[in-house]
Amino acid sequence: MYCYSCMNEIKDGNYCYKCMKENVPESSSHQLKAGTVLHGKYFVGNPIGEGGFGITYIGKDTVLGKRVAIKEFFPSGSANRNNDVSNNVEPNSSSKEAFFEKGKQNFLVEARSLAHYDNEPGIVDVIDFFEENNTVYIIMEYLDGINLNEFLKKNGVFSAETLFGLMLPIMKSLEKIHADGVVHRDITPDNIMYLYDGTLKLMDFGSARFITNESNDVSVILKEGYAPEEQYRKNGKQGPWTDVYGMCATMYKCITGQIPEGGLDRIREDKLKRPSELGINISQSLEKVLMYGMAVFHENRCQNMTELMDMTKRALNSEQITINKKDTVSDEINKTKMADEVYRTQVADEIYNNRSQDRYVSEDPMPQSNNGIMYEKSSNQKQIKKKAGLIVGIIVVVIAIVGVVVAFGVLGNNSNNKSIDDNPSTVVETTEEQTTVEETTEPQTEETTQEPETIVLVQVPDVEGMKSDDAIDEIERRNLKYNIKFEESDRIDLDYVISQSPVGGREVEEGEAVTIYISKTSLQPETEEPTTVHLIDNGSTMLYCRASDFATLRESPSRSSKSIVKILTGERVDKLGESGDFYYVRFGNDTGYVLKDFFSRDPNAPLNYDDGNPD
Structure with a gap:
C-alpha cells in the first residue's frame, strides 16, 4: 500500500x-x-x-x-x-x-x-x-516543488534579475522545441514549477500543438492575462512569438504580483503599466526586454526564444538594449489618427466576433528577424485595410450622390415650383439604391466551414464562509454565473455560504455557473462546547504547528468556519480534545479548532506544504 x-x-x-x-x-x-x-x-x-x-x-x-x-x-x-x-x-x-x-x-x-x-x-x-x-x-x-503561483503566495514576488536568470534554461529548452515546430501555448505561473533545488521547469504541454497548415479543427483554451491577441482570433498567426508573450506575461506576474491586462482588452486600449510604474525595482534594459516580449501585436513583438535569450543575457550584463519597433500598419493607413483607429477597431471587432484562432503556417519554423524583429504583414491585415478603404470609398460616393440629388432637387423646385419635402422618398430611395449598388460591388462569400470554439478559463473563487452578497460579487467579478440553494445548517449562520460547487480554485469555462449553498438557519450563541468533541481526561497535550507558513484557529470544526487567529510555524498549542479532522486546542487565551494535518507532537517534524489550509 x-x-x-x-x-x-x-x-x-x-x-x-x-x-x-x-x-x-x-x-x-x-x-x-x-x-x-x-x-x-x-x-x-x-x-x-x-x-x-x-x-x-x-x-x-x-x-x-x-x-x-x-x-x-x-x-x-x-x-x-x-x-x-x-x-x-x-x-x-x-x-x-x-x-x-x-x-x-x-x-x-x-x-x-x-x-x-x-x-x-x-x-x-x-x-x-x-x-x-x-x-x-x-x-x-515527478517534480518536487510548488508552482510559481503557490510560490508567490508563500514568498512574495521575485526580483527582476533573479527571475530572468532562472527563466533562461526554460527559454533554451523552448528554443529547441520551437525548432521542431511545437508551440506550448499555455505558459503561465501555474505551469512552471519552482523546485526545492532552486531551479524552474516548464510542464503541462497539454495545450501544445504542431505548427502546421492543417484546418482549424481544434478548440482553444486560454488563460486571461497570459494569452496574446492572436490566440483569440480565427486568423491570428501563432508561432514562437506566442510563447514569448506567455513567458514575458508570466515574468510580469512574478515580478509585480499582478496579472497583466488581457490581450483582448489591450487591443482597444492598452493600459498595461510598466513594472517601474508600479514601484518595482527593475533596470531599464530588463524592462525594455519584458515589454518588447509583451507587445500587443506579434509583428511588434520579440519573435523567438533565441532573440529573447540574447536580449536577456545582454540586459543582465548591464548592456544597453535598443529596440527598433516597426509599425503594424502601413504608412498609408497610419497617416491619420482616424485611420489608425479604424484599423484597431476592425481587428478588435474581428476578435470579439470570431473568438477563435488560426494555425501558424510557415515553411521556416524559426522565422529570421530583421534588425531584431520579424516583420511580415498577414493576409488578414491586408483584408482589413482593403475593407477600411472600401468603407471610406462608400462614404465618399454616398456624400457625392446626396450632393447631386440635393442639387437636382433644388433645380427641380425652381422649374416645377415643388418643394423637396413634398416628395421626400425621391432622395431616400435614390440614396438607398445607390448605397446598395456600392455595397454589393464586393462579392459575398458564404462561410462553409464551422469555426472552432474558443474556451476562456477562469478560476472559481473560494466563497465558502462568505456573506452571500459578497460571494455573489466575487463570482460575478470572475465573469461567472451563479445558482443559489438554501439549506439548514447547524454550523454556518444565516445568509452565509455553507459550500459551493465547483470548489474554489478549480478552472472552468468563462460563463459557467457556480452553485452556492446558503444557510437559512440563524444560529444561537453556544453555551457549551460541541458534543462531538472528545475531551482528554488527564489534562492537555502540547502540539507544535508544522504548517509551512501558518495554520488557522477556527470557531468550529469546519474549514469554512470563521477564523479566530493565525498560528505561525513552530508555535505551541494545548490539545484539549479532537473532532474528526480537527483538534480542539487552547492557544494563548483563545480556544478553537485546528486541522490535524498541520500539528505534531514532534517540534522538528517535517513541514506540511499541503494546500489544505484554506488560508
Missing part, C-alpha cells in the same frame, strides 16, 4: 508518518479513484492539479519504485466520467465527440514529440505514454 498523497510505502495501519496524513482518497467523481493501477504498473494517487486539458495525479512506478506524475487527457467542458460506474472518459455530448477524438490523437502525437527531449533542464521529462480508459495518459517525472 502506498500513501495517496506522497507515495511513501505504508506497511501498517492507515496513517503516513512521512507526510503526516491519514491515507484517504481525495478524488472527485470525475477523477480517477486513488489506488487505481494503469498500464499494469502505475499506481494512481490523489490529484495534484487540474487544468483546461487534463488532470494530473501523483503516482508510483511500481516496477522501478519511483514517484511519477500522471497526466490524463480530460478536456474541461468537453468530457465527463462517473468513477463509481467506470474509469472510462466520455465526451459529454455528441457535438463534442469529434473534438474529443481529435484531442486524444493530438495528445499522443505531442507526447511522442516531447519524449525526445530527455534531460532538458528547462522542461519536465516524459517517461511513458499510452491509451487506456478511452483516453490518453502521459507519465512524467
Whole structure:
C-alpha cells in the first residue's frame, strides 16, 4: 500500500508518518479513484492539479519504485466520467465527440514529440505514454516543488534579475522545441514549477500543438492575462512569438504580483503599466526586454526564444538594449489618427466576433528577424485595410450622390415650383439604391466551414464562509454565473455560504455557473462546547504547528468556519480534545479548532506544504 498523497510505502495501519496524513482518497467523481493501477504498473494517487486539458495525479512506478506524475487527457467542458460506474472518459455530448477524438490523437502525437527531449533542464521529462480508459495518459517525472503561483503566495514576488536568470534554461529548452515546430501555448505561473533545488521547469504541454497548415479543427483554451491577441482570433498567426508573450506575461506576474491586462482588452486600449510604474525595482534594459516580449501585436513583438535569450543575457550584463519597433500598419493607413483607429477597431471587432484562432503556417519554423524583429504583414491585415478603404470609398460616393440629388432637387423646385419635402422618398430611395449598388460591388462569400470554439478559463473563487452578497460579487467579478440553494445548517449562520460547487480554485469555462449553498438557519450563541468533541481526561497535550507558513484557529470544526487567529510555524498549542479532522486546542487565551494535518507532537517534524489550509 502506498500513501495517496506522497507515495511513501505504508506497511501498517492507515496513517503516513512521512507526510503526516491519514491515507484517504481525495478524488472527485470525475477523477480517477486513488489506488487505481494503469498500464499494469502505475499506481494512481490523489490529484495534484487540474487544468483546461487534463488532470494530473501523483503516482508510483511500481516496477522501478519511483514517484511519477500522471497526466490524463480530460478536456474541461468537453468530457465527463462517473468513477463509481467506470474509469472510462466520455465526451459529454455528441457535438463534442469529434473534438474529443481529435484531442486524444493530438495528445499522443505531442507526447511522442516531447519524449525526445530527455534531460532538458528547462522542461519536465516524459517517461511513458499510452491509451487506456478511452483516453490518453502521459507519465512524467515527478517534480518536487510548488508552482510559481503557490510560490508567490508563500514568498512574495521575485526580483527582476533573479527571475530572468532562472527563466533562461526554460527559454533554451523552448528554443529547441520551437525548432521542431511545437508551440506550448499555455505558459503561465501555474505551469512552471519552482523546485526545492532552486531551479524552474516548464510542464503541462497539454495545450501544445504542431505548427502546421492543417484546418482549424481544434478548440482553444486560454488563460486571461497570459494569452496574446492572436490566440483569440480565427486568423491570428501563432508561432514562437506566442510563447514569448506567455513567458514575458508570466515574468510580469512574478515580478509585480499582478496579472497583466488581457490581450483582448489591450487591443482597444492598452493600459498595461510598466513594472517601474508600479514601484518595482527593475533596470531599464530588463524592462525594455519584458515589454518588447509583451507587445500587443506579434509583428511588434520579440519573435523567438533565441532573440529573447540574447536580449536577456545582454540586459543582465548591464548592456544597453535598443529596440527598433516597426509599425503594424502601413504608412498609408497610419497617416491619420482616424485611420489608425479604424484599423484597431476592425481587428478588435474581428476578435470579439470570431473568438477563435488560426494555425501558424510557415515553411521556416524559426522565422529570421530583421534588425531584431520579424516583420511580415498577414493576409488578414491586408483584408482589413482593403475593407477600411472600401468603407471610406462608400462614404465618399454616398456624400457625392446626396450632393447631386440635393442639387437636382433644388433645380427641380425652381422649374416645377415643388418643394423637396413634398416628395421626400425621391432622395431616400435614390440614396438607398445607390448605397446598395456600392455595397454589393464586393462579392459575398458564404462561410462553409464551422469555426472552432474558443474556451476562456477562469478560476472559481473560494466563497465558502462568505456573506452571500459578497460571494455573489466575487463570482460575478470572475465573469461567472451563479445558482443559489438554501439549506439548514447547524454550523454556518444565516445568509452565509455553507459550500459551493465547483470548489474554489478549480478552472472552468468563462460563463459557467457556480452553485452556492446558503444557510437559512440563524444560529444561537453556544453555551457549551460541541458534543462531538472528545475531551482528554488527564489534562492537555502540547502540539507544535508544522504548517509551512501558518495554520488557522477556527470557531468550529469546519474549514469554512470563521477564523479566530493565525498560528505561525513552530508555535505551541494545548490539545484539549479532537473532532474528526480537527483538534480542539487552547492557544494563548483563545480556544478553537485546528486541522490535524498541520500539528505534531514532534517540534522538528517535517513541514506540511499541503494546500489544505484554506488560508
